[in-house]
Amino acid sequence: MKYETxxxxxxxxxxxxxxxxxxxxxxxxxxxxxxxxxxxxxxxPGMPAVTNKKAVExxxxxxxxxxxxxxxxxxxxxxNYFYPDLPTGYQIxxxxxxxxxxxxxxxxxAEGAKKIxxxxxxxxxxxxxxxHDNRIGASLVDFNRASVPLVEIVSNPDFRTAEEVVAYLxxxxxxxxxxxxxxxxxxxxxMRCDVNISVRKIGDTKLGVRTEIKNMNSLKxxxxxxxxxxxxxxxxxxxxxxxxxxxTRRWDxxxxxxxxxxxxxxxxxxxxxxxxxxxxxxxxxxxxxxVRQGLxxxxxxxxxxxxxxxxxxxxxxxxxxxxxxxxxxxxxxxxHFGRPKEVANWIIVELLSIAKGDNKGEGDIEIxxxxxxxxxxxxxxxxxxxxxxxxxxxxxxxxxxxPAKYVEENQLxxxxxxxxxxxxxxxxxxxxxxxxxxxxxxxKKAINFLVGQVMKKLAGKGDPNMVNGxxxxxxxxx
Amino acid sequence: xxxxxxxxxxxxxQKDTLVTAGSKMLENFVxxxxxxxxxxxxxxxxxxxxxVIMDEFGIPSLIFEGNEPLGAVKAVxxxxxSHALCNDLxxxxxxxxxxxxxxxxxxxxxxxxxxxxxxxxxxxxxxGVVCKNLHDGFALLSQIAGKDPRDGAMFPEESYNYAxxxxxxxxxxPKFVNIETIENFAKNFQxxxxxxxxxxxxxxxxxxxxxxxxxNNISRxxxxxxxxxxxxxxxxxxxxxxxxxxxxxxDVKLTAIMGTMMLSQKQxxxxxxxxxxxxxxxxxxxxxxxxxxxxxPCKISDDPYENLALxxxxxxxxxxxxxxxxxxxxIQLIANTKCESALLSAWEVCMA
Amino acid sequence: MMRxxxxxxxxxxALTEDEKKSFSAQVNILTESFDILKSIDTESVKALVTxxxxxxxxxxxxxxxxVPRETLLANAPEQYGGYFQVPKTL
Numbered sequence: 079m080k081y082e083t084x085x086x087x088x089x090x091x092x093x094x095x096x097x098x099x100x101x102x103x104x105x106x107x108x109x110x111x112x113x114x115x116x117x118x119x120x121x122x123p124g125m126p127a128v129t130n131k132k133a134v135e136x137x138x139x140x141x142x143x144x145x146x147x148x149x150x151x152x153x154x155x156x157x158n159y160f161y162p163d164l165p166t167g168y169q170i171x172x173x174x175x176x177x178x179x180x181x182x183x184x185x186x187x188a189e190g191a192k193k194i195x196x197x198x199x200x201x202x203x204x205x206x207x208x209x210h211d212n213r214i215g216a217s218l219v220d221f222n223r224a225s226v227p228l229v230e231i232v233s234n235p236d237f238r239t240a241e242e243v244v245a246y247l248x249x250x251x252x253x254x255x256x257x258x259x260x261x262x263x264x265x266x267x268x269m270r271c272d273v274n275i276s277v278r279k280i281g282d283t284k285l286g287v288r289t290e291i292k293n294m295n296s297l298k299x300x301x302x303x304x305x306x307x308x309x310x311x312x313x314x315x316x317x318x319x320x321x322x323x324x325x326t327r328r329w330d331x332x333x334x335x336x337x338x339x340x341x342x343x344x345x346x347x348x349x350x351x352x353x354x355x356x357x358x359x360x361x362x363x364x365x366x367x368x369v370r371q372g373l374x375x376x377x378x379x380x381x382x383x384x385x386x387x388x389x390x391x392x393x394x395x396x397x398x399x400x401x402x403x404x405x406x407x408x409x410x411x412x413x414h415f416g417r418p419k420e421v422a423n424w425i426i427v428e429l430l431s432i433a434k435g436d437n438k439g440e441g442d443i444e445i446x447x448x449x450x451x452x453x454x455x456x457x458x459x460x461x462x463x464x465x466x467x468x469x470x471x472x473x474x475x476x477x478x479x480x481p482a483k484y485v486e487e488n489q490l491x492x493x494x495x496x497x498x499x500x501x502x503x504x505x506x507x508x509x510x511x512x513x514x515x516x517x518x519x520x521x522k523k524a525i526n527f528l529v530g531q532v533m534k535k536l537a538g539k540g541d542p543n544m545v546n547g548x549x550x551x552x553x554x555x556x
Numbered sequence: 557x558x559x560x561x562x563x564x565x566x567x568x569x570q571k572d573t574l575v576t577a578g579s580k581m582l583e584n585f586v587x588x589x590x591x592x593x594x595x596x597x598x599x600x601x602x603x604x605x606x607x608v609i610m611d612e613f614g615i616p617s618l619i620f621e622g623n624e625p626l627g628a629v630k631a632v633x634x635x636x637x638s639h640a641l642c643n644d645l646x647x648x649x650x651x652x653x654x655x656x657x658x659x660x661x662x663x664x665x666x667x668x669x670x671x672x673x674x675x676x677x678x679x680x681x682x683x684g685v686v687c688k689n690l691h692d693g694f695a696l697l698s699q700i701a702g703k704d705p706r707d708g709a710m711f712p713e714e715s716y717n718y719a720x721x722x723x724x725x726x727x728x729x730p731k732f733v734n735i736e737t738i739e740n741f742a743k744n745f746q747x748x749x750x751x752x753x754x755x756x757x758x759x760x761x762x763x764x765x766x767x768x769x770x771x772n773n774i775s776r777x778x779x780x781x782x783x784x785x786x787x788x789x790x791x792x793x794x795x796x797x798x799x800x801x802x803x804x805x806x807d808v809k810l811t812a813i814m815g816t817m818m819l820s821q822k823q824x825x826x827x828x829x830x831x832x833x834x835x836x837x838x839x840x841x842x843x844x845x846x847x848x849x850x851x852x853p854c855k856i857s858d859d860p861y862e863n864l865a866l867x868x869x870x871x872x873x874x875x876x877x878x879x880x881x882x883x884x885x886x887i888q889l890i891a892n893t894k895c896e897s898a899l900l901s902a903w904e905v906c907m908a
Numbered sequence: 909m910m911r912x913x914x915x916x917x918x919x920x921x922a923l924t925e926d927e928k929k930s931f932s933a934q935v936n937i938l939t940e941s942f943d944i945l946k947s948i949d950t951e952s953v954k955a956l957v958t959x960x961x962x963x964x965x966x967x968x969x970x971x972x973x974x975v976p977r978e979t980l981l982a983n984a985p986e987q988y989g990g991y992f993q994v995p996k997t998l
Contacts (some may be wrong), residue, residue, distance in 0.1 A: 096969050096970070105971075112980065112992070113977055116973075117588055121782075122776075122782060124673050124675065125777060126671055126707045129708065129965065167772075208997055210998050217993075217997045218991035218994075332938045347820055347821050354957050356962065357964065546904060665960070709962075710960075711962070721961035757945060760944060790995075795995055800920050809921050820915065832957065834948055839951060872959075
């Protein structure tokens, strides 16, 4: 191969604070348009910015989990540009003294472990959201997201392939979500990234012309965009038919192409200057230590604990610790039902398949852990069978039912009356002579059909193992 | 105390009230909230009596001052109000107060909340008091000063005591001052001649830093969220340009353009950053261990830009200052941070 | 060399011919007066951003609703369904 692709990333991560960076509005995702907005984040004059302490602490945590050097005294700056989603006409960010510099994140690649080095992480406020309404031919502005606190994690151009980029983003997601800094949901925009890409001849030390693909929010799109853009660069270098210019581009997912955003170069003077209304923030060793002590267990440590102390398989552990949300559900359920292997099994086998049916990923699952544990308990106590348990879990998921109450009210407990089970089996054996004969002829699998028939007559409330055992006994005696 | 009636400059927010900052840009802006000073006054014996017009956003012309006093000065001068609150960035209130039989108190930066004050230059903005005499002025100030959690750039003190202290006050008189102009005042005190480092650059530093900060603070006026919007436009950029070109008057436009220039990539280091550095030299060269108060006249020229040098020091160094007329001469006194009491003492001495 | 119109552009202000003339004159006077800054040695001087020597001023992360949406939108020049409306940006 003649060329190599050089990629750097700017990853924006919304921090999981309750309120915005500089005002007390809720930072919750999903509210009605402009519901979480006050005069300050609507850009009205006369509202001084007062920094959210929790946001600074999350950013310190981000510095810690990325092995960065924390700036002893950091400060905020103003970046000037006009756009409807920017209520004040300036964004409060950090240019001169960002929270930290020179960190690194280790990723696994086909060639082994690789360190991705970070230039810096800075804190800044998010912009609002624009909705384009074709019916009225206008754009509509929602400031709910305006001033929600972000950390922007700026890497050096250390990536050579899309696979490395994806591995890095997944590692960042794990590091940040397990530290409680962000839920890192790309589809909700709480983790987004700008991809800087250039192509050069292998062996060259100088970087080629760099283009920036803005606002990417899915791993699939990022891979596709990198593939497209690096090919475009290579073609340009190879054929000379297109001249590459340093510019900002956007990814059109439907077409599968990057498109120039045609920004005027002159417009790129952001007139940064230090923000005089926000006092600098001194971060001393004591404060860093307090944040460090408060950090939750990282995914890697948890994986080790799950496999070594709780006896889970590496496969189960990797799934549970591959998502902060699943990991929280695991912990929550384990508190009420103390058998780790079964909890993991229920989550991985049943819960994930229910969620998948609703098009929800690991990160989006919302379930009452106590109810999940209760379902497991009911099955374990042989009050219901596993199939009924799965059905109940589906109802917990959809309607939030109370499992124990639901079982009682709908009389879903397993039939314990052995004479009823006996008589049901005899009825089925009398009715299903074909299957009985098949079994007798040596097709042992025919028993499954018979078990199903008995369960059906018992309205799903039998214990399938017990029914199976009894059937074998009867058939062998016949 | 029931004769106290306070007027507000039109840059101070009052809930459900039209707040225009003297600009067409905010001609229809109804404030959804009260400024902290308004809230504090409403809980005091001072009653809010009205609002007064102002230079657009508080930015005076650099060329021509005009004869008509500003609304806040006029209201106090003619007795309509006992006090008026305003943000005197460029010294016009300080000067005009002394010319119209009033006094002006510019409190220490960071002692009066700016929550609800339409910002001009955030590193300098400070609500001050136009009053008839400094006793009344400080009585009002003591009601509004003190830490507000909604303003992040404030000293931690919850309240301030402005009672006069020592009458033994040492007055420093800068070399540039023609002593004859303030002779009658100075003879009441022990005086020393002082040098103000880089006085020759005061007005430039003041102008560069303020116009840059102003250009930033007025970026929010774009016809999207509130205030004036051009009636006809083609597309977003045209909406911005027409709205701002129509909504801002000449002095604001010039300030915005100069400020934009000062912050631009090329000019930042030679102008903006340089001015911030000289600002430090100015502040750190002051020697309040050898004098208690710096005294100077309120006017040295008919050129507003030249006079800016006189008002720059309290603004640039965040220092408390008072101005008043003494035997026909406008005097400005400047004290060290949070040493308002010395200013009141000096005023009492010379008025005795 | 940037002209006054270029800075006006950045500030989203259009100047009339008269304004261009009068502003250019004033800008020239001002920038000439700024020459004096060059004579002041600021080598190794740290920029002064704020006169306050205060650090770590924070708010606790507690949400509060201050103004209802209707009040907030009441000042909007153009609104639609709870949004601020602007010309199409795409």
